[in-house]
Amino acid sequence: MAHDTVTPHAADPPATRSAKHGLIARGQAALHTKPLLGPLVVLLLASLFFSVWVGSRFSDPLNISLIVQQVQIIGMVGIAQTLVVLTAGIDLSVGAITVLASVVMGKLAVDSGLPVLPALLLGLVTGGVCGGLNGTLVTRFRIPPFIATLGTLSVFSALTLFYSQSETIRAQDVPSLLSWPGRSIHVLGTEVTYSSLLMVGCFATVAYLLRGTAWGAHLHAVGDNPDGARLSGIRTDRVLLSVYVVAGVICGLAAWFLIGRIGSVSPQAGENLNLQSITAVVIGGTSLFGGRGHVLGTLLGSLIVGVFSSGLALAGVEALWQVFTVGVLVVVAVAADQWIRKVTA
Amino acid sequence: MKAGDTATGVPALEARGLVKRYGHVTALGGADVDLRAGEVLAVIGDNGAGKSTLIKCLSGAEIPDAGQIRLFGEPVRFRSPLDARDHGLETVYQNLAVAPSRDIPANLFLGRERRKPGPLGSVLRLLDKKRMREETQELLTSLGLLTIQNFSQPVETLSGGQRQGVAVARAACFGSRVIIMDEPTAALGVRESQRVLDLIREISGRGVPVILISHDMPHVFDVADRIHIQRLGRRVALVNTCDISMPDAVALMTGALHPAEIDGRSRVEHP
Secondary structure, eight states, X not given: OGGGGOSTTOSSOHHHHHHHHHHHHHHHHHHHHOTTHHXXXXXXXXXXXXXXXXTHHHHOHHHHHHHHHHHHHHHHHHHHHHHHHHTXXXXXXXXXXXXXXXXXXXXXXXXXXXXXXXXXXXXXXHHHHHHHHHHHHHHTSOOOHHHHHHHHHHHHHHHHHXXXXXXXXXXXXXXXXXXXXXXXXXXTTEEEEHHHHHHXXXXXXXXXXXXXXXXXXXXXXXXXXXXXXHHTTOOHHHHHHHHHHHHHHHHHHXXXXXXXXXXXXXXXXXXXXXXXXXXXHHHTTOOTTXXXXXXXXXXXXXXXXXXXXXXXXXXXXXXXXXXXXXXXXXXXXXXXXXXXXXXXX | OOTTOSXXXXXXXXXXXXXXXXXXXXXXXXXXXXXXXXXXXEXXXXXXXXXXXXXXXXXXXXXXXXXXXXXXXXXXXXXXXXXXXXXXXXXXXXXXXXXXXXXXXXXXXXXXXXXXXXXXXXXXXXXXXXXXXXXXXXXXXXXXXXXXXXXXXXXXXXXXXXXXXXXXXXXXXXXXXXXXXXXXXXXXXXXXXXXXXXXXXXHHHTTOOEEEEOSOHHHHHHHOSEEEEEETTEEEEEEEGGGSOHHHHHHHHHTSSXXXXXXXXXXXXXX
């Protein structure tokens, strides 16, 4: 290795250099096979860091519970986003679907006098129909997901404003079933909302579908190599359509949780959800190039964002630096993904 | 000699007058194919001769505009690759229809995953990963591909030859009747190519006929029983490998020689 000794004072002898190299390569390979490892380490380190810096105000169980409540909507919408991103697509309209579905639930139950349960179910159906529209544009009309959902983002937002007349339904008018997810139970000295538990349940269910069933295997294959998946006999269009519909229904559930979280039904709520969900997915280690990642990474990703926001806020750092930090995290996560994907034999 | 006079009497795969047009371009202008049971048939042809289109039509990836296909005497019309697979016809595509980030069992069973027995499988749709792993091991062992150590590694971390091995193993596993391979050695080194050629012999030795599309004349002459020469969308000759020389085959392929001119030197069957 002649080039190793070109520098006159080479601090590292070749042996340690190659050992260091081997360690990095092994780390890269580990991150490649275990996509959850990176976000998990980041979450633990960040939590540790803020526990030391901010102290017990951060690590207090009530604050932890608050962080979970703050990220649950992003987490739910993030599940939907993960499914789409795994197929190498992107859904810019998930937040708009969520708000539309919440307005449908609220308007039907409060203004139209429909019983609450049908109103709730029709809200979920709205989510599914919106997702189905996205899926149809992508599969039947061959519109790239980015463009198709950029269009439907505006359409759904406009429909939301039209149907709600830009008016908020006040919290005292919202029926109790719609705000039920926001209620909490006391566990181990902290408060856990039903929606937090349901969110964890949704993550577990989708993780099972992705890892344990043929649908999940096909979804990954479609994101990995769409032509190959088609030639392997997978009905790729059907898989894609189902992904967008399922994503829409999950947004419908997120709408229910959103009502529980803020108490009222507002057409202005959740306007940042579209991009925040992508942030959670990316920080969670799911590749924007499709086929690679894990839905539980999105849970970790949204918790990472929550931990940084809460920690920095409690430390008295200005809000603009929270935004700054999340931006840096996204860029670092995508750079890490590019590096990890380079692993080969 | 007619394709029908083999031991079983029925040709494995027979196509007559296949036509496929893309707009104004005629990719296939009435192509015939004859594949006998248990043989390796090489399909050679220059770029644009219609080899790929021919294979797509046979494997269900494209639907021919006209023409007939018979599989073991039974007329078939494949509407999709899945349809062809259901009839026992498997294709190994040139760009390998694998999912690079998935592991080997997941790729072998892609599109026909095994589910757990009982309610776990029928209600919860749970995959039987253990069984798929065991079947993978069995299959790779029987094909002499067990040099792959760790089945749970993603296919993208395998070498080109191993990846090809996985694709071929998948075809061998499920292609109970006919296997088509499109340029299986194109991207491989010398040793890896030999490995794939051995696999082809192994598969045809088990009585499963193979159609091999290749540009590599030595490989073709090494492994094929008969050679189908495709030119300008049609079959111009079908010859026994031992009856033709490599330069003559190339000359037929490029149109430098007419099948009629070659009669004196090699025995060429006029289709």
